[in-house]
Amino acid sequence: MRLKFFLRMIFYSLLRRRMRMLIALTAVAVGATIISGMVTVYREVPQQLGREFRAYGANLLIIPANEAATFDTNKISDIREILSGHEIIGAAPFLYERLEINKQYILTGGTNFTELQRVSPYWQIEGAYPAAGGREVLIGAQLAKIFSPYEPSEIIGQEVTISAGEGTAMKKYVVSGIVSTGGKEEEFAFMNLDDLQQIVGKPNQISIAQFSVVAEGDSLKTLEQKISSGVTGIQPQLVQQIANSEFNVLSKLQVLVLLVTAIVLLLTLICVTTTMMAVVTERRKEIGLKKALGAANENIVREFLGEGCLLGAFGGLFGSGLGYLFAQSVSLQVFGRGIYFSVSIAILSIVLSIIVTGVASLIPVRIATAVDPAIVLRGE
Amino acid sequence: MALLELKDVSMVYNGKVRALDGINFSVEKGEWVAIMGPSGSGKTTLMNIIGCMDKATGGEVILDGIDLSDVDADKLTEIRREKIGMVFQQFHLVPYLTAVENIMVAQYYHGLPDLNDAMTELKRVGLEDRANHLPSQLSGGEQQRVCIARALINYPVLILADEPTGNLDEANQNLVMKIFHELHAEGHTIITVTHSPDVGREAQRCIVLEHGRIKS
Ligand SMILES: Nc1ncnc2c1ncn2[C@@H]1O[C@H](COP(=O)(O)OP(=O)(O)O)[C@@H](O)[C@H]1O
Ligand SMILES: [Mg+2]
Numbered sequence A: 001m002r003l004k005f006f007l008r009m010i011f012y013s014l015l016r017r018r019m020r021m022l023i024a025l026t027a028v029a030v031g032a033t034i035i036s037g038m039v040t041v042y043r044e045v046p047q048q049l050g051r052e053f054r055a056y057g058a059n060l061l062i063i064p065a066n067e068a069a070t071f072d073t074n075k076i077s078d079i080r081e082i083l084s085g086h087e088i089i090g091a092a093p094f095l096y097e098r099l100e101i102n103k104q105y106i107l108t109g110g111t112n113f114t115e116l117q118r119v120s121p122y123w124q125i126e127g128a129y130p131a132a133g134g135r136e137v138l139i140g141a142q143l144a145k146i147f148s149p150y151e152p153s154e155i156i157g158q159e160v161t162i163s164a165g166e167g168t169a170m171k172k173y174v175v176s177g178i179v180s181t182g183g184k185e186e187e188f189a190f191m192n193l194d195d196l197q198q199i200v201g202k203p204n205q206i207s208i209a210q211f212s213v214v215a216e217g218d219s220l221k222t223l224e225q226k227i228s229s230g231v232t233g234i235q236p237q238l239v240q241q242i243a244n245s246e247f248n249v250l251s252k253l254q255v256l257v258l259l260v261t262a263i264v265l266l267l268t269l270i271c272v273t274t275t276m277m278a279v280v281t282e283r284r285k286e287i288g289l290k291k292a293l294g295a296a297n298e299n300i301v302r303e304f305l306g307e308g309c310l311l312g313a314f315g316g317l318f319g320s321g322l323g324y325l326f327a328q329s330v331s332l333q334v335f336g337r338g339i340y341f342s343v344s345i346a347i348l349s350i351v352l353s354i355i356v357t358g359v360a361s362l363i364p365v366r367i368a369t370a371v372d373p374a375i376v377l378r379g380e
Numbered sequence B: 001m002a003l004l005e006l007k008d009v010s011m012v013y014n015g016k017v018r019a020l021d022g023i024n025f026s027v028e029k030g031e032w033v034a035i036m037g038p039s040g041s042g043k044t045t046l047m048n049i050i051g052c053m054d055k056a057t058g059g060e061v062i063l064d065g066i067d068l069s070d071v072d073a074d075k076l077t078e079i080r081r082e083k084i085g086m087v088f089q090q091f092h093l094v095p096y097l098t099a100v101e102n103i104m105v106a107q108y109y110h111g112l113p114d115l116n117d118a119m120t121e122l123k124r125v126g127l128e129d130r131a132n133h134l135p136s137q138l139s140g141g142e143q144q145r146v147c148i149a150r151a152l153i154n155y156p157v158l159i160l161a162d163e164p165t166g167n168l169d170e171a172n173q174n175l176v177m178k179i180f181h182e183l184h185a186e187g188h189t190i191i192t193v194t195h196s197p198d199v200g201r202e203a204q205r206c207i208v209l210e211h212g213r214i215k216s
Helices: A001-016 A018-056 A075-083 A113-119 A140-148 A193-200 A217-230 A240-282 A282-293 A297-335 A343-369 B043-052 B073-083 B100-108 B116-125 B139-153 B170-186 B197-202
Strands: A060-064 A085-103 A104-111 A124-127 A136-140 A159-163 A170-179 A191-194 A208-214 A234-238 B004-013 B019-029 B032-036 B057-063 B082-087 B157-163 B190-191 B205-210 B213-216
Touching: A001 A297, A018 A085, A018 A170, A018 A208, A018 A240, A018 A297, A018 B205, A060 A075, A060 A217, A075 A085, A075 A208, A075 A217, A075 A234, A085 A113, A085 A193, A104 A113, A104 A193, A113 A208, A136 A140, A191 A193, A191 B004, A217 A234, A234 A282, A240 A282, A240 A297, A240 A343, A282 A297, A343 B213, B004 B043, B019 B043, B019 B213, B032 B043, B032 B197, B043 B057, B043 B157, B043 B190, B073 B082, B073 B100, B082 B139, B100 B116, B100 B139, B116 B139, B170 B190, B170 B197, B170 B213
Parallel strands: A104 A191, A136 A170, B032 B190, B032 B205, B082 B157, B157 B190
Antiparallel strands: A060 A208, A060 A234, A085 A104, A085 A159, A085 A208, A124 A170, A136 A191, A159 A170, B004 B019, B004 B057, B205 B213
8 A cells, every 4th residue: 555655656746747757758768769779789780790791702611521522412411400500691512623615624613503692692793603404604704715815705605515524525515604703713614513523423522612601700610610520521611811800890899889888878877867856956845845744765765766767667668669660770771681679678778777767866866865844834 | 741842942043043042832732822923033943843844952842742852853754754743834735646645645654545534634624526636726725725634634743834824815714714723622732823913813822922032
């Protein structure tokens, strides 16, 4: 009954003095919005950015162990198993062999072009990737210049003869496109993995697999170790350069977000403190009256802290909703991808709001307890 | 033994302003005493001391057998809560609480809030139909009657009223004075402060202050 009246009193104090409380509520809600938005961004950005970084190519390579030249394709599914729990952007198998193309020995890569496009989205293609089972070949840009010195692009659509070497069967292939990467690949030719395996007579064999996994720094290292000990006959290797720069950018970004969050918390604290201080000054008479009616200092403290916390709870509730919308729109605009509503972040921002308004109420509450009840008799 | 006894009470503000100087009087249980005097004569200062809102700088104040001069601030709050019912010139209701809730506030600080008791007290001052109105929706006279109901709710041994009709028109003044007469008839002990001779006359006995001393 006592508690019920206490709650009724602080609730009406907020409800029936709308204007003043609306200002304080707005301050808390804005703070909570930014906090929950920032925390969401803080949590989501590494994942989203990690995904963005995957556009720069594979971050995990699988090569044969013990000086062997190739390993079996089914190792890839073993590795996928170990990586489950992490998002795999793509896993491209490669078999590299020297073929005779138009009487020239050319290093040729056999791969799965669907996976390749996922792992290395930066490859630029003039024409098209070879169609599956279509006896088509992709030619590197440098190679195209050798085959067709005056107008390299004219090679697209033309036939080339391909064989595994002197004395082996010759096959006719059509050039589907020319690839530019800015790297070694421009000197190679590429065809479907099955075709190459058949031509050289190495079914189910590959020389390297490129993985693009959404995982940062340390967890990637752990994955490397797990694969190393979990799958025989192969050896994993991290692409250090990409992994490291990714890690650096992310940790700097997180520090930044953390800093902004701390500043916003401080600003909210100051804003709520000044509002509560104005509230106390405005309510000196009421405090004096309550004391004259026999309220002990603890009563006054409890009421103001109670009001502050209630304010914090409401502000935090609004704020965490708005913060989600804020983070959602940031994510949609920057990364083109939505995020899930996180209950834990909502609870965190509500609790933080309550703590902040509670702390912000401390100074005003001290002032409130110092009010002399005699002011109610003196009158103004 | 008298309910209230003041012996050689003095009050000096800031070490210089002598607001009360050698006050001696006592009030018996069931008495209605008026304290009168011109503005600045020390009436409010005296009310603050009797009402346990302030401590005299000299002398002894004994209320219901307790010597107020040697208790600390917390104890003073407790005595105020238990023994005093106060009515103010400016009404002083909590603006965001309804009439009945304002009465329940006093119950809340005293012990348990009880809606039925609060309603009974409102009925006594004739405001049961305004129970759910906010102070801003009540006239001055109605607000003062809520204050009286609030002062009575915890069964105080002493009712203090500082200029209770100071801000009221004649009709409301009469209504409030009628309630005080009823309370007196029921056996309540009342001290009213006023500078109006009309209001002062209603009490059984008058104490007149001048420059912090009792005149005549
Ligand atoms: N808190 C205070 N500090 C200093 N002087 C005060 C204070 N309260 C009252 N006084 C002084 O004490 C004297 C009596 O004041 P008061 O008790 O309010 O008189 P009354 O209520 O009869 O008008 C006045 O001279 C007033 O200025
Ligand atoms: Mg006065």
